[in-house]
Amino acid sequence: MYLSRRKALLLLGSSCVSLLSGVAGASSGFDLGLQGQEFLAKGKFKEAIKVLQEAVKIEPNNEWLWGLLGRAYFQLKDMRAALSSFRKVLSLNPEDTYSRMMIDIISQKPLPPRREEKKKKLTPLEKKALEEERRIFAKLASKQGLGYNIKRIVLDPGHGGFDSGAVGLHRLEEKNVNLDVAKRTAQILNQYNSNLKIFFTRTEDYFVPLSARTTTANQYCADLFVSFHVNANRNRKPRGMETYFCSERASSKEAARVAKFENSVLKLEKTELVQKGYVDIEQILFLFERKRYWEAGGKVASYLQSALKKDLPLKNRGVHSANFYVLRRAKMPSILLELGFISNPEEERLLSHVDFRHKLAYSVAKGILALQNVTI
Amino acid sequence: MRKVISVLVFWGVLSGVSLALAVDVNDLIFKASDLHYQGKLEEAEKIFLKVIQIDPKNEFALNQLGLLCAKRKKFSLAYKYFKRVVEISPDNTFARIWIGVLLLKNDKSRQAMQEFESVLKIDPYNANAYYFIGVIYGVEHNLKQSIIFLRKAQKVGSDDPETHYRLANAFLGLDMVYNAELELKRALALNPKHIKSLNVLGWVYFNQGKVDVAIAIWKKALRINTRDSEARHNLAKVYNELALRAYNRGDIIKAVEWWKKTLLFEPRNKSARYYLRKIKKR
Numbered sequence A: 001m002y003l004s005r006r007k008a009l010l011l012l013g014s015s016c017v018s019l020l021s022g023v024a025g026a027s028s029g030f031d032l033g034l035q036g037q038e039f040l041a042k043g044k045f046k047e048a049i050k051v052l053q054e055a056v057k058i059e060p061n062n063e064w065l066w067g068l069l070g071r072a073y074f075q076l077k078d079m080r081a082a083l084s085s086f087r088k089v090l091s092l093n094p095e096d097t098y099s100r101m102m103i104d105i106i107s108q109k110p111l112p113p114r115r116e117e118k119k120k121k122l123t124p125l126e127k128k129a130l131e132e133e134r135r136i137f138a139k140l141a142s143k144q145g146l147g148y149n150i151k152r153i154v155l156d157p158g159h160g161g162f163d164s165g166a167v168g169l170h171r172l173e174e175k176n177v178n179l180d181v182a183k184r185t186a187q188i189l190n191q192y193n194s195n196l197k198i199f200f201t202r203t204e205d206y207f208v209p210l211s212a213r214t215t216t217a218n219q220y221c222a223d224l225f226v227s228f229h230v231n232a233n234r235n236r237k238p239r240g241m242e243t244y245f246c247s248e249r250a251s252s253k254e255a256a257r258v259a260k261f262e263n264s265v266l267k268l269e270k271t272e273l274v275q276k277g278y279v280d281i282e283q284i285l286f287l288f289e290r291k292r293y294w295e296a297g298g299k300v301a302s303y304l305q306s307a308l309k310k311d312l313p314l315k316n317r318g319v320h321s322a323n324f325y326v327l328r329r330a331k332m333p334s335i336l337l338e339l340g341f342i343s344n345p346e347e348e349r350l351l352s353h354v355d356f357r358h359k360l361a362y363s364v365a366k367g368i369l370a371l372q373n374v375t376i
Numbered sequence B: 001m002r003k004v005i006s007v008l009v010f011w012g013v014l015s016g017v018s019l020a021l022a023v024d025v026n027d028l029i030f031k032a033s034d035l036h037y038q039g040k041l042e043e044a045e046k047i048f049l050k051v052i053q054i055d056p057k058n059e060f061a062l063n064q065l066g067l068l069c070a071k072r073k074k075f076s077l078a079y080k081y082f083k084r085v086v087e088i089s090p091d092n093t094f095a096r097i098w099i100g101v102l103l104l105k106n107d108k109s110r111q112a113m114q115e116f117e118s119v120l121k122i123d124p125y126n127a128n129a130y131y132f133i134g135v136i137y138g139v140e141h142n143l144k145q146s147i148i149f150l151r152k153a154q155k156v157g158s159d160d161p162e163t164h165y166r167l168a169n170a171f172l173g174l175d176m177v178y179n180a181e182l183e184l185k186r187a188l189a190l191n192p193k194h195i196k197s198l199n200v201l202g203w204v205y206f207n208q209g210k211v212d213v214a215i216a217i218w219k220k221a222l223r224i225n226t227r228d229s230e231a232r233h234n235l236a237k238v239y240n241e242l243a244l245r246a247y248n249r250g251d252i253i254k255a256v257e258w259w260k261k262t263l264l265f266e267p268r269n270k271s272a273r274y275y276l277r278k279i280k281k282r
Helices: A002-020 A029-042 A045-058 A063-075 A079-092 A097-106 A124-139 A175-192 A208-219 A253-263 A279-309 A345-352 A356-375 B004-011 B016-037 B041-054 B061-071 B075-089 B093-105 B108-121 B126-138 B143-155 B161-173 B177-190 B195-207 B211-224 B229-248 B254-263 B270-282
Strands: A152-159 A197-200 A224-231 A241-246 A317-322 A334-341
Touching: A002 B254, A029 A045, A063 A097, A063 A345, A079 A097, A079 B254, A097 A208, A097 B016, A097 B061, A124 B177, A152 A175, A152 A208, A175 A197, A175 A224, A175 A356, A175 B161, A197 A208, A197 B075, A208 A224, A208 B229, A224 A356, A241 A253, A253 A317, A279 A317, A279 A334, A279 A356, A279 B093, A279 B126, A317 A334, A334 A356, A334 B254, A345 A356, A356 B254, B016 B041, B016 B061, B016 B270, B041 B061, B061 B075, B061 B093, B075 B093, B093 B108, B108 B126, B108 B177, B126 B161, B143 B161, B161 B177, B161 B195, B195 B211, B211 B229, B229 B270, B254 B270
Parallel strands: A152 A197, A152 A224, A224 A334, A241 A317
Antiparallel strands: A241 A334
16 A cells, blocks of 8 residues: 555656756745655755755655655665654654665664764752762772672561461471571671671561562562571471572472462462564563573572581482462562471471571571672 | 665666566565564565565565564574574674574573674664663673663663663662662653553652652552552552551551551452451451
């Protein structure tokens, strides 16, 4: 349809050439457009631009004039101006195939730089932002190359309040162990590296829903999310510590069981809708981002688990992955520590000792601090 | 390719034999593009395939085929088409950018980074290349580098909400709240329905103690998309915290009001349900 319209216009233009040649006093946008078209056909592109610029001043909403102007610029290889004219056509008629195609063609290759715009007067917020940038940004060291950076950590003591988590044979409650170890970890981290920023999902004995925990991590733009837990089993024999990270599928039946328990009554959100005939680059970037965080979470989990096994008298149950709700929504690498089995009487006894909990916290903190020297 | 573009505009310039061929190719390109823009992907693909049968080195047709394949989730074939374009014309930055994006899709960030850097060597004003490098640094939480590249993207012409949004996130990670606020407002000026920006802007205000402003912003996000889970989680978290505080200071009426609001946004919120049940039992 557009092709025939374009051809028709070309024919119309050429048939009018003889009538209009030499018309100096053309005043309407249409008249000027015809003149411009004639110049275009003769290869007089500068002249075409001159009259077409006048024409669009008279009729700024005439897509035909903008299209001709775009073609004239294109012939003079002024690609920025051509692009801008074709974009104007599309803004007036989003269905103009020719202009859209020309934009796609021009955009394939490098374009000359844009002309610098005149600086406008700054708003109060812009002034504050500029001052902030001068104050903070200049102090920051630049680090090129890839490798994950950790400066802000959210510590998440699992359970709390009316949700005690698992309870041991001697009534030791998981929620209290989690909170105590997380608080001690924060203290040690700050003691050894004052540049680290530590945030908590809870600081006292109250219940925090799972969704709110990840939301807190996102609220503070954390670089790492560490969830503290203690494991349990109906059988009193299992013992030891393990670390989890998020993945689409559980790495084992046991990992799936733990995730099911920790996810509690929640339903996971539905998988993203896939739109047919449409490629969403931001969706590609979102998936890339999430996979990268999960991959980094796996590396952090492995590193911490091997650091913990060196320091602690607990059986090493390894690193596992599962689809934990609490980890899934985090916009950062996230791990979940299971620091012993509260259901095992011997480990419950250990966990009830302040010294042992301090030792746990020290090992976790040491592992986190050492991450600064590891490429994640 | 330049030749092809020229004949698209002025076919009369060409001589007899080549004119017939060029017009044929250009008619096909125009027809295929039209179908592509109308969303008729398979039909467009068929015609572009005809184009490359006639002119196997037609960069535009090959790029469009790559794009059509990407839209139809045939990513490995798309990658091959874009690679072919780069073989024919190493300065085709459009194809190179897409190669980079597809490498990111396959989690090959190092190779993608190299591809984007190669684009910048060809075209130091390529906003897309700066943007994607900024994104990669952002994902690595290397925030200063991310800001530097996203700013470069803006400087050379990228003025879209996503660039502002990503800049805002990087600024927030460095506690540069004014810059974050400014970028989010810029994103929203370009697209008032940019929900991701509204969600983050809410936290910017909330963290400054402007709870009511934050709540109003998240509610606005929900008016745009009632199913937006992030806005719902944000509102539920804040209402639950307000309720818990009210409950602890003995203001049961307020606590009940806020927990009920919590349930509006998260009907299964364990905390709100527990306390409302507990209060009712009294």
